[in-house]
Amino acid sequence: MVTVLDTVGGVKPRHPEKAHRPDQPIARKPDWIRVKAPGSPVYNETREIVRENKLVTVCEEAGCPNIGECWSKKHATFMIMGDTCTRACAFCNVKTGVPGALDAGEPDSVAIAVEKLGLSHVVITSVDRDDLDDGGADHFARVIGAIRARSPRTTIEILTPDFLRKPGALETVVAAKPDVFNHNLETVPSKYLKVRPGARYFHSIRLLQKVKELDPGMFTKSGIMVGLGEERNEVLQLMDDLRSAEVDFLTIGQYLQPTRKHHEVISFVTPEAFKAYETIAYAKGFLMVSSSPLTRSSHHAGEDFARLRAARAAAGR
Template sequence: MVVILDTVSANPVRPRHPEKANRPDALSPPKPDWIRVRAPNTRGYADTRRIVKENGLVTVCEEAGCPNIGECWDKKHATFMIMGDTCTRACAFCNVKTGMPGALESSEPEYVAEATRKLGLAHVVVTSVDRDDLDDGGAEHFAQTIRAIRERCPATTIEILTPDFLRKQGALEKVVAAKPDVFNHNLETVPSRYLTVRPGARYFHSIRLLQRVKEIDPAIFTKSGIMVGLGEERHEVLQVMDDLRSADVDFLTIGQYLQPTRKHHAVMRYVTPEEFSSYETVAYTKGFLMVSASPLTRSSHHAGEDFAKLQAARATSSR
């Protein structure tokens, strides 16, 4: 269990989560045997870390404390997080720093494109913090990043994981016009848990966001994910599946919530691998082209391999 102080930034001067600092500790049950990963210590991991740092980039792999960082970085797979390392939201589950972000770095799209080239990525994932302070929520910066990658790495497919652009009129259209191959926006949890888990967001706005992507450009794959173990009921997870299918979402991910610090939302329970397998089976029967459901599933885990499967599934379904 990590502490609430900022241990990621080079010069920590404040808590990563000042809004949580005075909360009582939320204790979670011990991790079961199936929640185990190896410490990152391979040459591939070191090479990826060097390229990320040389280009002055932020990754969600580090900022969110992803358990799969060792595996992914060993394969030179990294999810770039643009628009800074500080989020304007304060979700109860997230380890990304909260506060008032700084100005956008105008050269960042080029830095991301160059890192994509150096890593030799066939498929790149780009996400961001929430930027409620910006008029367009950072939509134009997303679009510039997509275009920069296209120019420097024309063969690379691009997946984006966006914030919800809540109350940012025209923002979504800017991003979709840049034509990412995959548009991912995570619901994170079931609607009944939003007030405690994701209070700054609106469930049905997120559903509508995903639906609008398909209305604007049906060729773009859409994707969304939730965490389980936050107090949801099984029937609520099944309803989320139905809501996503009503929005024509192609790809669903379901993973176990892991508590970043004792000040974050507690893990209410650890969902068994058998339950994840059941969720995956049900989701496929509901019509998703691709489903990834396991304790360590994360939005960007195996993203490149999964994109190839998505393409194959669409080709098969259209015959």
């Protein structure tokens, strides 16, 4: 395992802000969180396309456990605006620090990769770019436009930062007309100070609500991790908060600790408890719910989007 203190050839550690934190024990994963190691021919083909176009994927940067499955289906989630985040969330394995300048050629590079992979649905996410006046909103819009130009039939799902204190940023992204606007709450409000200190829970709720005000037809989505010490009643209240913002799709997955310097896993939530959360969330009015130990925001995103559209049609919304 590579820790936040490891360096290779003089390269700076991924998480300098965590270097002096005490080590946290890494709990043994239960049997229901076992995944196969990647390495199929299609997986290798996907990796080559990502490398050829010099792209960054959240699949790799965040250490997603589903990378083998997704890349073997040519499903990759592209992470734009570099590999370095200006935030320092306690759960996240993406590198933190001072980011470089935006790559003006990145929108075309992403669009070329989407075309080569033949994606019918693509997920685009990003690092937080608090250093930019618009938080990277215009870059998001350019990426969406480039994909539309090359692959007009591809549906586009974006997973955005919170654009905290970035006036006009949300409007720019919504005007680019992604098919799904996703912004993750990540955890319940009582855990924000420790888990997501750079963010504000009710700002994120308001962001999702405003998407619907700007474009009532746009699908909205949000996700959380469990196993961080949250209480069940807090998760249920979070569901109500999201429904008050008319969010359509909720994802719930198990938090997995990237290194000993990250937030520890407080509990491994059982598959039965995930199923109970799913049942309750549907009863509260979500059109789509994905709740399982290995659920991640972009896992099965294409199939879920088809189901989401069908659920809206059936509900007459």
